[in-house]
Amino acid sequence: MSAAPEVPSAAAPAPAARRGKAPPRLGGGWPLLGHLQQLRRRPIELFARVRRECGEIGEMNFAGSRVVLLSGEEAQEAFFRGSDEQLDQAAAYPFMTPIFGRGVLFDATPEQRKQGLRNQSLRDSFMRGHAEVIARETQRMMAKLGDEGTLDLLDFFSELTLYTSSACLVGKEFREELSPEYFRVFYDLEKGTDAIAYVNPYLPLPAFRQRDRARRRLVELLSAVFERRARAPKERRELFDVLLSLKQADGSARFSIDQITGMFISMMFAGHHTTSGTAAWTLIELLRHPEFGARVVSELDALYADGREVSYQALREIPQLEAAIKEALRLHPPLILLMRKVMFDFHYKEWAVPAGKLVAVSPAISNRMPECFPDPDRYDPERYAEGREEDARLFAWIPFGAGRHRCVGAAFAMMQLKAIFSTLLRDYAFELAQPPESYRNDHSKMVVQLAQPCRARYRRRSARRSA
Amino acid sequence: MRIRVDLDLCQGHAVCKAEAPGVFDVDPAASRVVVLVERPDESRRAEVRRAIKFCPTRALRLDED
Numbered sequence: 001m002s003a004a005p006e007v008p009s010a011a012a013p014a015p016a017a018r019r020g021k022a023p024p025r026l027g028g029g030w031p032l033l034g035h036l037q038q039l040r041r042r043p044i045e046l047f048a049r050v051r052r053e054c055g056e057i058g059e060m061n062f063a064g065s066r067v068v069l070l071s072g073e074e075a076q077e078a079f080f081r082g083s084d085e086q087l088d089q090a091a092a093y094p095f096m097t098p099i100f101g102r103g104v105l106f107d108a109t110p111e112q113r114k115q116g117l118r119n120q121s122l123r124d125s126f127m128r129g130h131a132e133v134i135a136r137e138t139q140r141m142m143a144k145l146g147d148e149g150t151l152d153l154l155d156f157f158s159e160l161t162l163y164t165s166s167a168c169l170v171g172k173e174f175r176e177e178l179s180p181e182y183f184r185v186f187y188d189l190e191k192g193t194d195a196i197a198y199v200n201p202y203l204p205l206p207a208f209r210q211r212d213r214a215r216r217r218l219v220e221l222l223s224a225v226f227e228r229r230a231r232a233p234k235e236r237r238e239l240f241d242v243l244l245s246l247k248q249a250d251g252s253a254r255f256s257i258d259q260i261t262g263m264f265i266s267m268m269f270a271g272h273h274t275t276s277g278t279a280a281w282t283l284i285e286l287l288r289h290p291e292f293g294a295r296v297v298s299e300l301d302a303l304y305a306d307g308r309e310v311s312y313q314a315l316r317e318i319p320q321l322e323a324a325i326k327e328a329l330r331l332h333p334p335l336i337l338l339m340r341k342v343m344f345d346f347h348y349k350e351w352a353v354p355a356g357k358l359v360a361v362s363p364a365i366s367n368r369m370p371e372c373f374p375d376p377d378r379y380d381p382e383r384y385a386e387g388r389e390e391d392a393r394l395f396a397w398i399p400f401g402a403g404r405h406r407c408v409g410a411a412f413a414m415m416q417l418k419a420i421f422s423t424l425l426r427d428y429a430f431e432l433a434q435p436p437e438s439y440r441n442d443h444s445k446m447v448v449q450l451a452q453p454c455r456a457r458y459r460r461r462s463a464r465r466s467a
Numbered sequence: 468m469r470i471r472v473d474l475d476l477c478q479g480h481a482v483c484k485a486e487a488p489g490v491f492d493v494d495p496a497a498s499r500v501v502v503l504v505e506r507p508d509e510s511r512r513a514e515v516r517r518a519i520k521f522c523p524t525r526a527l528r529l530d531e532d
Contacts (some may be wrong), residue, residue, distance in 0.1 A: 081475050394476070395527055403475050411480065411523040 020352025024054040034061025048364040062198040067358040077231045077395040080403030087340035095197035101262035130168040131311035133418045138423040148459035153280040154450045159183045161276040171238030177225040188214035193446040219261045274334035282328040289438045314419035323381035329399035333363035353396045363398045372396040433457045468529045476526035483518035
């Protein structure tokens with residue numbers, strides 16, 4: 001780390017105080033659409049081309065939105081140390097507004113957000129309770145599996161993480177109201193993040209129509225939940241029951257069901273597809289590399305041989321499993337482009353990016369930079385062993401981003417994945433049900449999902465076979 | 468030994484406070500760490516090292532004088 005400690009970020013205080021060159025523009029754009037079609041088809045290839053052809057800074061064009069991609073450890077550090085006032089996260093994701101609805105999270109100013117939904121439930125002191133809930137939810141999913149069969153990794157982990165996220169972040173009572181229909185509705189919402197939203201997030205396209213239908217259905221489902229919840233005894237009230245009961249001075253409801261649905265989506269969104277995808281990739285990579293997979297299973301068997309609780313161990317070190325999760329995150333980061341809107345001129349070395357443009361960093365590019373991660377395409381969980389610790393490069397190993405806006409749920413996510421696999425791998429053995437190279441991500445939407453089919457076979461481990 | 472903080476990284480998770488109470492606190496309004504004792508006594512080294520190791524954002528480090 002190069003910056004002086006205890007000194008807040010060195011953002012240029014005075015707008016337009018310095019001159020700078022315009023960053024090089026990436027060639028090969030189409031008229032009007034620019035690089036949008038490449039973004040919608042092969043985004044990682046597009047970002048790699050920026051780095052190859054323009055260097056550590058280069059400008060892409062998404063249908064008129066100019067996005068300057070910064071890459072390399074030093075340029076990324078400048079991005080992540082930018083202040084909120086200079087680099088605004090809220091304005092950078094137009095495809096999220098129709099999903100959250102107006103007035104929720106990404107549609108609010110940085111100041112509103114600071115005062116708004118500060119998620120207390122992510123504090124360290126809550127983690128033990130969360131770990132217990134996650135282990136229990138995993139067991140409930142396993143109860144449906146039987147002794148052997150095949151499952152779809154996307155469906156299985158989407159459903160599981162919907163229950164765990166809602167139970168931990170929203171409320172245990174609320175979670176009991178959820179059915180598998182919710183994860184399908186959520187999936188449609190997540191698929192509604194087509195980058196064509198840079199042209200207009202309300203175009204009459206199938207993905208957007210499906211998104212809006214899904215959101216309406218979610219409002220419907222939640223309305224029914226809230227009606228039932230209104231009759232719940234007072235001592236069992238949770239966050240949403242309270243939000244719903246708030247009244248304005250004239251006696252009308254403070255928040256509409258539509259707004260509360262938006263809050264629910266925003267609380268769930270960041271932790272759902274990300275954790276679900278990472279769980280699936282952790283398992284796929286362990287099955288692609290069975291010798292390392294066996295090490296993780298024996299590590300878990302040894303740790304839990306004394307009958308200790310998952311909720312105890314998931315908060316502590318499980319080195320081989322953690323390395324497997326980190327390596328899955330490095331190779332398959334759930335978010336491949338992090339963006340900020342430039343509010344006043346952003347300077348990096350001799351370049352200047354004027355207000356109004358977007359700046360971006362790509363975890364998919366960064367996590368495979370050979371100067372930081374030797375033999376970057378190789379699955380190598382040993383990278384995280386003592387002495388190497390390649391994840392200590394805070395501005396290069398960035399599956400969770402970095403700096404002040406680093407994923408605030410990162411510790412929760414790691415604990416959650418440790419709790420899930422501690423529970424799952426003790427009782428079940430898995431194997432791939434497709435050729436190993438057939439598992440891949442679908443990059444056609446800004447929210448990356450595993451492409452289906454993505455099936456795996458499972459069987460109950462012999463010592464634990466049900467009588 | 469001397470504790471250094473990178474405030475660009477800190478998000479106020481309060482893990483340090485749990486590991487080494489009295490050395491670290493968290494300002495809830497700012498969601499940022501407050502180092503109560505910048506040069507802790509040698510007897511607290513083990514706790515301070517744990518606080519640094521388990522910081523979820525790796526915002527802390529220890530300098531030897």
